[in-house]
Amino acid sequence: MKDEKHFETRVIHEGYESSQHYDSLAPPLYQTSTYTFANAKQGENRFAGEEEGYIYSRLGNPTVGILEKRMASLEGGEAALAFGSGMAAVSAVLFSLTKSGDHILCSQGVYGCTFGLLELLNQKFAINHDFSAMDSEEEIRAKIKDNTACIYVETPINPTMQLIDLQMIAKVAKEKGIPVVVDNTFCSPYLQRPLELGCDIVIHSATKYIGGHGDVIAGIVVGSQEKMSEIRMTTQKDIGGIISPFDSWLLLRGLKTLAVRLDRHCDSADKIAGLLATHPAVEQVIYPGRQDHPQHEIMKKQMKKPGGMISFIIKGSKEDAQKFMDDLELIKIAVSLGDAETLIQHPATMTHAVVPEEARVKMGITDTLLRLSVGLESTEDIWNDLEQALNKVKFPSDVM
Ligand code: LCS
Numbered sequence: 176m177k178d179e180k181h182f183e184t185r186v187i188h189e190g191y192e193s194s195q196h197y198d199s200l201a202p203p204l205y206q207t208s209t210y211t212f213a214n215a216k217q218g219e220n221r222f223a224g225e226e227e228g229y230i231y232s233r234l235g236n237p238t239v240g241i242l243e244k245r246m247a248s249l250e251g252g253e254a255a256l257a258f259g260s261g262m263a264a265v266s267a268v269l270f271s272l273t274k275s276g277d278h279i280l281c282s283q284g285v286y287g288c289t290f291g292l293l294e295l296l297n298q299k300f301a302i303n304h305d306f307s308a309m310d311s312e313e314e315i316r317a318k319i320k321d322n323t324a325c326i327y328v329e330t331p332i333n334p335t336m337q338l339i340d341l342q343m344i345a346k347v348a349k350e351k352g353i354p355v356v357v358d359n360t361f362c363s364p365y366l367q368r369p370l371e372l373g374c375d376i377v378i379h380s381a382t383k384y385i386g387g388h389g390d391v392i393a394g395i396v397v398g399s400q401e402k403m404s405e406i407r408m409t410t411q412k413d414i415g416g417i418i419s420p421f422d423s424w425l426l427l428r429g430l431k432t433l434a435v436r437l438d439r440h441c442d443s444a445d446k447i448a449g450l451l452a453t454h455p456a457v458e459q460v461i462y463p464g465r466q467d468h469p470q471h472e473i474m475k476k477q478m479k480k481p482g483g484m485i486s487f488i489i490k491g492s493k494e495d496a497q498k499f500m501d502d503l504e505l506i507k508i509a510v511s512l513g514d515a516e517t518l519i520q521h522p523a524t525m526t527h528a529v530v531p532e533e534a535r536v537k538m539g540i541t542d543t544l545l546r547l548s549v550g551l552e553s554t555e556d557i558w559n560d561l562e563q564a565l566n567k568v569k570f571p572s573d574v575m
Contacts, residue, residue: 182249182434185248186245186249186430186432186433186434187430187431189244189248189249190241190242190243190245190247191241191427201428202238202424202427203237203238204420204424205236205237205238206420206421207232207236207420208231208232209231210230210231232417233412234407235407236420238420238427239417239418239420241423241427242255242257242418242426242427242430243255243256243257243395245427246379246385246397249364249365249433250369250370250377250397251364251370251371252370252377252398252403253398253403254397254398254400255395255396255397255398256396256397256403256406256407256411257393257394257395257417257418257423258393258395258396258416258418259393259394259416259417259419260380260382260392260393260394260416261286261378261379261380261381261392261393262288262289262292262380263394263414263416264378264379264380264396264416265288265289265358265378265394266410266416267396267406267410267414267416268376268378268396268406269292269296269302271402271405271406271409272354273296273300273324273325274300275300275301276301276322277322277323277324278302278303278304278305278320278322279304279305279323279324279325279326279327280315280319280320280325281293281304281306281307281328282306282307282309282327282330282332282339283306283307283308283337283537283538284306284329284333284334284335284337284538284539284540285327285329285332285358286329286333286527287526287527287528287529289327289329289358290527290530291529309339309340309344310339311343312343312346312347315347315348319347319351323351324353324354325354325356326344326348326356327358328341328355328357329357329358329360329361330357330361330362330367331362331463331482331484332538333360333526334484334486334522334526334527334544334546335486335538335539335540335544336461336462336463336484336485338468338474338477338478340470340477341355341357341367341369341372341374342372342373342476344374345372345373346373354375354376355369355374355375356375356376356377356378357376358378358379358380359377359378359379360378360383361383361482361484361512362482363384363385363433363437364377365384365434365437365479366437366441366478366479366482367478367479370397375398375399375402376398377398378394378395379394381393381394381395382394382511382513383513384433384436384437384440384483385426385429385430385433386429386513387432387436387513387515388429388514389511389514389515390425391422391426392422393418393422436515436551437480437483438480439551440483440549440550440551441482441483442554443483443549443550443554443557444483444549445481446558447485447547447554447557448460448462448465448485450558450561451485454562454565456491456499456566457487457488457489458487458488459487459488460485460486461485461487462481462484462485463478463481463482464480464481464482483548483549484549485546485547485549486522486544486546486547487545487547488541488543488544488545489543489565490543490568491543491568491569492542493524493542495569496521496542496543496544496545497521498567498568499545499564499565499567500519500564502564502567503519503561504560504563504564505517505552505556505557505559506547506557506560506561507519510526512546512548514548514550515550515551515552517548517552517557517560518548519545519546519547519548520545520546521544522544522545522546523540523541523542
């Protein structure tokens with residue numbers, strides 16, 4: 176048999192050898208904070224790195240290790256690290272890549288708390304940043320400075336669903352020797368693998384599609400063995416944003432169905448996006464699978480399928496958008512995404528409320544933009560709920 180199994184097999188088996196764990200089919204949960212040494216010398220040797228073995232669960236844990244091996248394989252990287260949240264992963268990476276006086280070049284939009292972290296790095300450590308549309312090589316070259324320490328992108332961008340051509344960025348960054356970090360949360364490795372496109376580090380909020388069941392907050396970083404070892408022994412060990420063994424165990428369970436879940440999320444989102452676009456109360460649907468998405472060609476080039484996330488602009492005002500949300504019955508009003516339940520949120524007042532209005536509008540986050548995470552329920556039931564609430568929207572043509 177070929178060594179490298181298919182993705183759909185690796186989400187279930189990779190990184191786990193049952194014969195090393197009393198033949199347990201499911202990966203065991205090693206719920207322990209520390210490990211016993213046979214004698215003092217062994218403890219000394221392990222601390223000195225002269226003997227393999229566990230020391231303390233902030234530095235490594237067998238259940239966490241299975242998850243890290245599996246995620247490294249799925250993203251096509253050499254090694255991975257698991258964290259207690261997506262933001263712990265983002266901050267460990269940015270702290271590792273930058274120092275005072277450096278510059279970060281960032282995509283034109285990012286998750287609200289990543290925006291907050293960039294502000295914090297600027298205020299506390301004079302690590303400044305610029306946002307860029309990154310829509311041409313010239314644009315990226317023009318925005319790179321002598322002190323640019325990394326390029327940081329989300330694609331699709333949360334919540335505007337704009338895409339960035341990862342091969343193009345990787346090409347320009349290589350010329351300048353700058354690492355490219357990609358937050359791959361909206362895709363999961365099933366839909367997009369940035370390392371295979373030439374990028375250097377991948378980040379996930381594993382809270383989303385990796386876990387898939389809305390019961391874990393976690394983060395993942397994947398990259399070279401050298402970089403991951405460095406982060407493990409510096410910004411992960413000393414800042415300490417590690418994942419718990421139990422949350423790793425839940426992620427391993429969720430991962431087994433990643434491919435089947437994502438197929439369903441994508442198929443349903445494609446249908447719902449098409450239906451939304453036909454409704455007179457909807458101004459615009461922003462879904463990478465649609466021909467009218469400005470970067471539809473980039474989607475075809477770098478994503479297996481267009482994903483389970485849709486943003487759309489509703490006709491009317493902020494109050495109309497909020498009333499529409501309140502009129503939904505099956506669909507839950509909640510932040511987060513990638514769960515079995517269909518979720519809707521209002522980015523301007525929720526996930527991106529921390530972004531000052533001017534910057535928010537520049538990113539395309541207006542008061543009538545809504546973000547839908549299409550769940551695994553019957554597509555017909557999801558649409559029926561959206562339609563009944565959309566039918567109640569009073570938009571300008573009604574009042575004329
Ligand atoms: N990166 C992206 C693209 C995200 O969407 C999020 C969270 C994070 C990083 C941070 O991950 P966490 O620490 O929450 O695991 N996004 C959220 C969202 O859109 N709604 O609620 C959380």
